Each structure stands twice: as structure tokens, then as C-alpha cells.
Amino acid sequence: MSLSFTPQDAWKPLPDSAWNATTARHLLRRAGWTARRADVDRSASEGLTRTLERLFPTHVAEPDRFSMPTMLARFEQTILTRQRENARLTGDERLRAQREVQDRMRVGLQELSIKWLEHAAQPEASAVAKWTLFLADVYVVSAEKVRNPAAVYRHFDILATHGLGPAPALTKAVSRSAAMVFYLDLGQSQLRAPNENFARELFELFLLGEGNYTEADIKESARAFTGYRSNADGTFRFDERIHDKGPKTVFGETGPLRGDDVIDSAYRQPAAATFLPREVARYYLSETPIPEEHVAALGAIWRERGFDLGALARVFFGSQLFYAPEFRGSMIKCPIQFYLGLIQDMDLHIAPLPRFTLTPLRQMGQLPFHPPNVRGWVGGRQWINSATIAARRQLVELLFSPLDEKSLNADELFELVAARSNGFNRFTVSDEPFAPLAKLNPAEAAVALTRTFLAAGEGTVDEADGLLRDFIAASANDETQRLRRLRRAAVTLMQSPGYQLC
Amino acid sequence: MNRIPALPTTRREFLKRSSQGVGLLAFSPFAPQFLVQSTRAASPAPEKDRSILVLVQLAGGNDGLNTLVPFEDENYYRLRPTLAIPKDKVLRASDTVGLHPSCGALHGLFQDGKLGVVQNVGYPNPNRSHFRSTEIWETASNSDESAATGWIGRFLDNACTGMPKESSDPVAVHLATNGVPQSFASAQIHPTFGVAATGGNRRDNEDSRKLLERMVGKSVANAASHSAAVSNSNASFLQQTVMDTLMTDRKVQRVISGYRPGTSYPATQFAGSMRSVAALIAGGLPTRVYFVALGGFDTHSGQANQHAMLMTQLSDGLAAFQKDLEAQHLDGQVVTMTFSEFGRRPSENQSRGTDHGTAAPLFVMGSRVKGGLHGTAPELKLERNQDLTFSTDFRSVYATALEQWLACPPETILGERFPSLEIFKNLA
Numbered sequence: 001m002s003l004s005f006t007p008q009d010a011w012k013p014l015p016d017s018a019w020n021a022t023t024a025r026h027l028l029r030r031a032g033w034t035a036r037r038a039d040v041d042r043s044a045s046e047g048l049t050r051t052l053e054r055l056f057p058t059h060v061a062e063p064d065r066f067s068m069p070t071m072l073a074r075f076e077q078t079i080l081t082r083q084r085e086n087a088r089l090t091g092d093e094r095l096r097a098q099r100e101v102q103d104r105m106r107v108g109l110q111e112l113s114i115k116w117l118e119h120a121a122q123p124e125a126s127a128v129a130k131w132t133l134f135l136a137d138v139y140v141v142s143a144e145k146v147r148n149p150a151a152v153y154r155h156f157d158i159l160a161t162h163g164l165g166p167a168p169a170l171t172k173a174v175s176r177s178a179a180m181v182f183y184l185d186l187g188q189s190q191l192r193a194p195n196e197n198f199a200r201e202l203f204e205l206f207l208l209g210e211g212n213y214t215e216a217d218i219k220e221s222a223r224a225f226t227g228y229r230s231n232a233d234g235t236f237r238f239d240e241r242i243h244d245k246g247p248k249t250v251f252g253e254t255g256p257l258r259g260d261d262v263i264d265s266a267y268r269q270p271a272a273a274t275f276l277p278r279e280v281a282r283y284y285l286s287e288t289p290i291p292e293e294h295v296a297a298l299g300a301i302w303r304e305r306g307f308d309l310g311a312l313a314r315v316f317f318g319s320q321l322f323y324a325p326e327f328r329g330s331m332i333k334c335p336i337q338f339y340l341g342l343i344q345d346m347d348l349h350i351a352p353l354p355r356f357t358l359t360p361l362r363q364m365g366q367l368p369f370h371p372p373n374v375r376g377w378v379g380g381r382q383w384i385n386s387a388t389i390a391a392r393r394q395l396v397e398l399l400f401s402p403l404d405e406k407s408l409n410a411d412e413l414f415e416l417v418a419a420r421s422n423g424f425n426r427f428t429v430s431d432e433p434f435a436p437l438a439k440l441n442p443a444e445a446a447v448a449l450t451r452t453f454l455a456a457g458e459g460t461v462d463e464a465d466g467l468l469r470d471f472i473a474a475s476a477n478d479e480t481q482r483l484r485r486l487r488r489a490a491v492t493l494m495q496s497p498g499y500q501l502c
Numbered sequence: 503m504n505r506i507p508a509l510p511t512t513r514r515e516f517l518k519r520s521s522q523g524v525g526l527l528a529f530s531p532f533a534p535q536f537l538v539q540s541t542r543a544a545s546p547a548p549e550k551d552r553s554i555l556v557l558v559q560l561a562g563g564n565d566g567l568n569t570l571v572p573f574e575d576e577n578y579y580r581l582r583p584t585l586a587i588p589k590d591k592v593l594r595a596s597d598t599v600g601l602h603p604s605c606g607a608l609h610g611l612f613q614d615g616k617l618g619v620v621q622n623v624g625y626p627n628p629n630r631s632h633f634r635s636t637e638i639w640e641t642a643s644n645s646d647e648s649a650a651t652g653w654i655g656r657f658l659d660n661a662c663t664g665m666p667k668e669s670s671d672p673v674a675v676h677l678a679t680n681g682v683p684q685s686f687a688s689a690q691i692h693p694t695f696g697v698a699a700t701g702g703n704r705r706d707n708e709d710s711r712k713l714l715e716r717m718v719g720k721s722v723a724n725a726a727s728h729s730a731a732v733s734n735s736n737a738s739f740l741q742q743t744v745m746d747t748l749m750t751d752r753k754v755q756r757v758i759s760g761y762r763p764g765t766s767y768p769a770t771q772f773a774g775s776m777r778s779v780a781a782l783i784a785g786g787l788p789t790r791v792y793f794v795a796l797g798g799f800d801t802h803s804g805q806a807n808q809h810a811m812l813m814t815q816l817s818d819g820l821a822a823f824q825k826d827l828e829a830q831h832l833d834g835q836v837v838t839m840t841f842s843e844f845g846r847r848p849s850e851n852q853s854r855g856t857d858h859g860t861a862a863p864l865f866v867m868g869s870r871v872k873g874g875l876h877g878t879a880p881e882l883k884l885e886r887n888q889d890l891t892f893s894t895d896f897r898s899v900y901a902t903a904l905e906q907w908l909a910c911p912p913e914t915i916l917g918e919r920f921p922s923l924e925i926f927k928n929l930a
Contacts, residue, residue, distance in 0.1 A: 098646075099627055106634060106648075107631075144650065287736075330736055354633055362684075363681040380736070381739055384739070385691050385743070386694070386747045387691075389743060389747050390681070390682070391681050394696070397707070409562055409800040411632060464717055467713065467716050467717050467720065468713075471713055488706060488710055488713070489713070491710050492709075492714050495714055496714060496717055496744070497718060497737060497744050498737070
């Protein structure tokens with residue numbers, strides 16, 4: 001892959017003169033879920049630097065963070081007591097009690113997923129939410145194994161809290177995430193038989209990448225991480241008694257190393273500077289790897305900034321390379337982005353029903369908190385096959401069809417009523433957004449639709465314009481038909497290949 | 503003749519026909535073979551290789567006690583003062599149980615020996631959540647476990663379909679469902695296909711499909727003039743893949759709309775879905791599993807009329823399907839099976855309805871089915887708000903279907919052994 005910029009120039013800031021609505025759209029589509037008109041205008045006028053500070057703040061204020069859903073808070077408070085009570089039961093009673101806990105965990109996880117989607121759908125929270133999702137694809141845990149929704153929440157909270165601060169602090173906090181301790185069997189690690197799973201993944205998948213550590217480094221690091229335990233209520237504890245206090249040698253340094261020391265040592269390795277930048281480029285710039293020299297250049301900058309993640313984000317999203325023409329509209333949206341982008345594009349509220357959220361996401365291949373394995377989601381073209389394309393098309397139809405309340409079961413109706421009483425009622429697309437378009441002539445309406453929904457690239461926009469114009473024009477002067485055709489045009493655009501790109 | 507129309511096999515033929523409105527078909531590696539090989543349509547797969555399973559989901563929790571009515575049991579009438587079906591209305595299946603009065607057509611099949619009713623089907627430690635219990639039935643997991651794949655998905659993963667690995671023909675088809683059913687979730691990618699997506703009416707769907715075809719077709723046509731970098735791009739990849747699914751869409755719609763059934767179907771959406779299944783089977787699709795959903799069974803209040811209406815739809819739709827298959831001499835290849843996430847509470851509630859329950863009977867229909875009652879009836883000496891205890895594990899039903907009908911070793915799919923049932927005629 002040959003790029004428009006040399007490694008030295010690639011990461012220099014985009015010149016002010018190059019900042020406009022088009023570059024703003026590219027930024028918003030990549031950094032968040034979509035580029036809404038109002039957000040584009042605001043970003044274009046306030047300038048790139050100010051926009052980046054807003055999207056990736058050095059500190060995410062408490063009210064803007066994803067707070068723990070009430071049901072989960074209650075669950076977390078009572079789970080320890082409950083487990084203790086259950087331990088005193090026997091036989092059938094105990095089984096029944098345990099099953100009840102499992103059920104509550106399952107329901108809690110559903111609740112957590114839907115609440116996270118609601119949070120991530122807010123435009124002000126989108127960039128940080130997507131960045132958190134990116135970090136979760138590096139520091140992977142899966143609810144499939146972890147089960148305890150409070151622990152899953154806490155893990156994501158760690159990623160959100162430390163995600164724009166110094167990376168070593170993030171890694172250390174993650175090593176204390178009960179979900180992580182459980183997911184990578186760190187809680188099983190014994191003094192005499194240290195479990196290597198975490199140490200290996202720490203080096204291979206979180207910090208350095210394969211080939212940048214030895215088996216000996218892993219074995220010794222495993223010893224350093226003994227004593228890490230996760231509690232039943234999803235919190236972390238360090239057990240001194242089972243910690244191996246002896247001297248270990250990791251990356252050529254010897255001492256009575258603990259987990260944090262190993263992490264610090266890892267960050268001193270050359271590979272640490274480039275590992276995460278490479279992942280950032282793969283997630284946000286191009287699925288095809290960019291040349292190593294370019295990654296190394298970004299890595300050098302990042303190391304100079306003390307591995308600050310916020311700085312990395314701002315340098316990356318502010319760089320000339322990020323705005324190079326070859327990267328416009330070139331990435332395939334992950335299912336979560338497709339869904340949340342759709343919600344934002346049509347100004348909808350998330351319907352708090354699994355059938356409107358989790359079921360489509362699962363069918364599209366990305367159920368929140370359930371990455372397929374420890375490497376996270378592969379992404380890119382892996383998102384696309386006949387079943388997932390059908391799922392995307394169906395989701396659009398679902399959101400554009402009036403809600404058929406007769407087909408809902410009692411639980412779903414209950415959730416819907418509760419949401420409405422809280423002021424959330426725009427679950428499907430009404431005619432309202434199309435009223436202003438109905439006043440335009442077909443050609444103008446077509447352009448308005450394509451400019452709103454399609455990312456630039458390869459003339460797909462122009463090709464669509466003419467066809468849409470004719471389709472809309474076929475309604476002649478019939479108002480009802482015009483509205484119907486405008487809606488159909490929007491649906492079709494969102495089902496088209498172009499809308500799958502960002 | 504209901505066979506798939508012969509299709510162009512060369513690019514020149516395509517370009518010639520495209521001016522007549524057939525449209526450009528992308529010759530990508532993703533195109534389903536059954537669309538591009540006209541020869542395949544001329545020589546259908548041998549009958550014995552193509553046993554087909556049709557799954558009918560009764561979504562919401564079907565009230566089993568009013569489906570197979572224990573009209574001689576005084577407990578039934580005690581527990582359901584207003585909802586119990588009067589003894590003289592029941593369509594008798596034996597001296598002690600019979601079908602809901604709206605199941606006349608199914609009753610006829612029962613008398614002809616083509617309908618098996620497996621009684622009191624459920625699983626240990628039943629879950630009464632729609633979402634979770636449906637998941638249990640679709641993934642065939644224990645109620646305290648969770649599986650990422652569906653039982654049909656695992657059937658597909660284990661290469662039991664007898665279809666060549668390279669084939670892109672849809673191995674499993676679903677209709678009138680909320681997207682791909684969890685039963686189809688698999689570890690590997692298999693081409694599945696969905697008919698008549700929910701949401702939006704037919705005309706709207708058609709309009710979108712045609713417009714989308716034109717949009718993508720234009721992009722694909724322009725692709726010829728693009729550089730290699732562009733034609734390898736994600737945009738190009740998406741265009742090709744979307745085009746292929748659209749083509750499959752269109753051809754399947756054509757098979758369905760061009761179909762001449764061997765009997766008339768009722769004018770319900772459910773019957774329409776069954777008719778489409780018949781169309782695809784008759785059309786020569788090598789698909790082994792079809793999945794149709796019928797919803798509305800969550801009858802918490804005012805159950806009587808709602809349930810009667812659903813039973814009518816189910817009974818008339820299934821019977822028409824069976825009759826159609828027989829008229830086309832396809833009945834030897836097809837077995838239809840219903841399932842529901844749970845039955846309902848034996849005692850009725852204060853709203854003349856029933857709450858979520860546990861076990862319920864299910865139907866197995868077909869010429870190769872051993873008609874009659876299977877399993878044992880539930881014990882009804884219960885208090886208010888007590889639930890039935892199942893006597894046949896649903897995985898036994900699956901195991902039997904896998905082994906005896908789909909010729910697939912059940913243990914690999916289900917993880918453990920389940921006793922099989924005698925629900926199929928001797929298939930030697």
C-alpha cells in the first residue's frame with residue numbers, strides 16, 4: 001500500500017485551510033457513528049483542534065460517563081449476600097437458588113447491553129463510546145464466559161475511565177478488572193502453578209504482539225501476577241498470601257516483580273510503542289495494514305507523549321494521513337455502528353426491546369459484550385455475507401415500519417410503556433423527517449438524501465442521484481405517493497452498499 | 503412445471519438478456535450455484551438424498567392443554583372454569599384426549615395417520631422467559647447453559663446436509679421470522695436465505711428491491727471501467743455481495759410467485775408462508791431445513807378467541823401444505839414439526855387467559871410419520887399456579903428427527919444421548 005504521505009509527514013496536523021465540511025464529515029463518520037448535519041456544521045466552524053478536544057477530552061466528566069444501570073447496582077450490592085445464603089442451602093433448593101442467580105445475570109446482561117446502546121447513541125457520548133468499544137476489542141472479555149453483568153460493566157467502566165489517559169495506567173487497571181481476572185483465568189493462578197493465560201495475552205494481545213517476548217518472559221510474568229483474584233460480586237482483590245514474592249526476570253530485568261512492574265517493563269519495550277497505534281489504524285483508518293514505517297512514526301510520537309491515549313487519539317484524528325483521499329468512505333461499518341448510525345441519522349430513540357436491538361445485532365454478527373474469542377472481532381469484510389446483509393436490510397425495514405404492538409409479548413409491552421412514560425417514543429421512523437423533503441423537487445430531494453446518508457467515494461453518490469430522482473418523480477403530484485416514495489428511497493439508500501461504508 | 507427457469511450461463515447471454523430487463527448478474531464467487539447452472543435445474547437431486555424438515559415455531563408459548571384437550575380429566579375442568587373446552591366440542595384423538603375444535607383439518611390428518619402428537623414435551627428446570635426459553639429450544643442447550651449455536655446450525659456445521667462444501671445454494675431457509683432464527687446460528691458460515699422479511703408491506707419491499715437492484719447494477723456495470731484498486735475495494739466487494747443476495751431474492755420470489763400449488767391455501771399469512779415453502783421444495787431447491795414462524799400465542803388475557811383463531815390458522819395452513827405436497831408427490835420427502843418455547847399454566851388466571859407454563863404437546867406431520875399419540879399425558883392433579891412436569895425432553899424429539907429423518911448422528915449435535923421416539927414409520 002503506497003500512501004500520499006511519507007512517515008515523517010503523515011502524522012503532522014492537517015492544515016487549517018484543509019478543514020471544512022467534507023473533512024468534518026469524514027472525521028465524524030470514523031470517530032463516531034455518523035455525521036449529522038448539525039454536528040458537521042458545528043465541527044466545521046469551530047475548527048479541527050477544538051472539535052478533537054470535544055470528541056476526545058482529556059477527562060470525561062462523571063455525568064457524561066456511562067453510569068451503572070440501577071438494576072445492576074442492586075444486583076452488585078446483593079450478590080455477595082445471596083451467594084453466601086445459597087452456599088448454606090443444599091440439594092434441590094440450592095440448585096434452584098443458583099439457577100435464579102443465573103437468570104438474573106442473564107437478564108442483567110440484556111439490560112446492560114440495551115442501556116449501553118442508549119448511552120452510546122447520544123451524539124455527545126458517541127466518540128468516547130466508540131473509542132471504548134475499540135479498547136474493548138483489544139482488552140477483550142466476553143460475557144459468554146464472564147456472565148456477571150456487574151463485572152462486565154466494571155470492565156467497560158475501566159476502559160471508559162482510563163481510555164483517554166496514560167496507557168500504562170489503563171493496562172494496570174484492566175489487570176485488576178474482575179472480569180479480566182476471571183476471563184483469562186488469572187483467578188485460577190496458584191502459587192505453585194501460576195496460570196500463564198493472562199501473562200501471554202497481556203503481551204500477545206494487549207501490549208506487544210507476537211514475537212516480541214519470550215516464553216520465559218511469560219512464565220516469569222505469570223509468577224508476578226499471582227495473588228490476583230476476582231470476588232463473586234465482581235470486584236477485585238489482591239491476596240498477598242498466594243503471591244509469589246520471589247525474584248523474577250522479565251525482559252532482562254530482575255527483581256521481586258509484581259504485576260504492575262511487569263506492565264511498566266513491557267511499556268519500555270520497543271514493540272509497545274507501535275502495538276496500539278497499529279490497532280488504532282486498523283480500527284479507524286484501514287483494514288489493510290498501513291506500512292510499518294508509518295506505524296513506527298506514530299509510535300515514536302506516542303512514546304514521547306508518555307503513552308497518553310488521548311494524545312494518541314488527537315494526533316491520529318488530527319493528522320494529514322487520516323484525511324488522505326484514499327481513506328474516505330472506505331471502511332465497512334461494524335454492526336453496532338450501522339445500527340447506532342441509523343438511529344442517529346433518523347433521530348430515533350432506542351426501543352428497549354431485545355427484538356429491536358440485541359436480536360438484529362446478533363444476526364448482523366456483533367452482539368454487544370460477546371466477541372467471538374480473545375482476539376476480538378475481526379471486522380472488515382467478515383461482517384458481510386448473505387445472512388448479515390439480509391439482517392441489515394431487515395433492520396432498516398424494522399425501523400421504518402410502524403410498531404405492531406399486537407405482535408409483542410407482555411414483557412415487551414411493559415418495557416415500551418415504561419420507556420414512553422420517560423419521554424422516549426420515537427422508536428420507528430415517522431413521516432415527519434420527510435415532510436421538508438416533500439417540498440423539494442425530485443432532483444433536489446434525491447441529492448439531499450444521498451448527501452445525508454452516503455459517505456463519499458467512487459462516485460456511488462452520483463450514480464444513486466439519478467435513479468432516486470426518477471423513483472421519487474414517479475409519484476408525480478400525488479402527495480401520499482410522494483411521501484411513500486421518499487420513505488422508500490431512504491430505506492433503499494440505507495440498504496445499499498454505500499450506506500455500509502464510512 | 504415448477505422447476506427453476508433456465509438461466510443464462512455465459513456473460514454474453516447475460517448481456518443480451520439484460521437489455522430485456524433481466525438485469526446484470528455479478529459473476530462473483532458468491533453467486534449461488536442454483537442460479538447459474540441451468541443444468542442442475544434439469545436434473546433434480548435424487549429423492550432419497552433430500553429429506554426435508556420444516557420447523558414451525560409457535561411464538562409466545564402455545565397453550566398445550568387447550569390444543570390436546572384431556573376431556574375426561576375433571577382436574578382440567580376444575581383448573582379452567584371458563585377456558586376449558588367442553589367435552590362435546592373436542593375432536594377426539596383417543597378415549598381421553600382430543601384436539602381443539604378449530605383443528606378440524608389437523609384432525610383429519612390425525613385420522614389418516616399422518617399426524618403424530620408428542621405429548622407433554624419440555625425440559626428439566628424450565629425457564630419461563632420468552633427470550634430465554636426460546637433460546638433453549640433453538641440452541642438445544644440445558645436450561646443452565648448457554649450455547650452460541652443453534653441445533654440446525656450445528657447440523658449444518660457437521661456437514662450432514664449432503665451438499666457439496668463449495669455449494670452456495672441456501673442450505674436453510676426461514677420465512678416470516680424476525681431475521682435468521684437462532685436455530686440456524688452456526689460456527690461456520692452457511693448460505694441461508696430469508697423469504698418475505700418482516701416489516702413493511704410486500705409492495706414496499708418490492709419497490710426497494712427493484713430500486714436497489716438498479717442502483718447496485720449501475721455501480722457494478724461502471725465497475726468495468728474502474729482501476730484494479732477500486733475493483734478490489736470494500737465498495738466493490740459490497741456491491742458484488744449485495745447484488746448476489748438481490749439476485750437470490752429475485753429468483754426465489756420468482757419461484758414463489760410462479761408456483762402452481764396442488765391445492766388451494768387459506769388466505770392467511772401463515773398459509774402463505776407454507777405455500778412458499780412448498781413452492782421452494784417443488785422448485786427443486788436443495789435446501790434441507792425450512793423454518794416458519796407463527797406468532798401471537800402469548801395469551802395472557804382473553805385467550806379463548808385468540809387461541810381459536812391461531813389454531814384455525816395453524817390447522818388449515820398445515821393441512822393445506824400436506825395436501826399440496828401429496829398432490830405434487832413430494833410428501834415422502836417432507837416432515838413438518840411444530841415447537842413453542844413453553845406451554846401455559848394449567849390454571850387460568852383472572853383475565854380469562856393463562857400465564858407462562860412449561861411443557862406442551864407438539865405436532866409432527868408427514869406421510870412418513872407414525873401418526874397417533876406419542877409420549878405420556880401430563881399429570882393434572884395440581885394446585886392453582888402449579889405447572890406441568892414434562893415427560894418427554896424436546897431433545898429426544900430433535901434426536902429422533904436428526905437420526906431417523908435427517909440421517910445425522912444426534913450426539914454430535916446435541917452433546918449427549920437422548921432416547922429416541924418412534925415417530926417415524928419404518929424407513930427401510
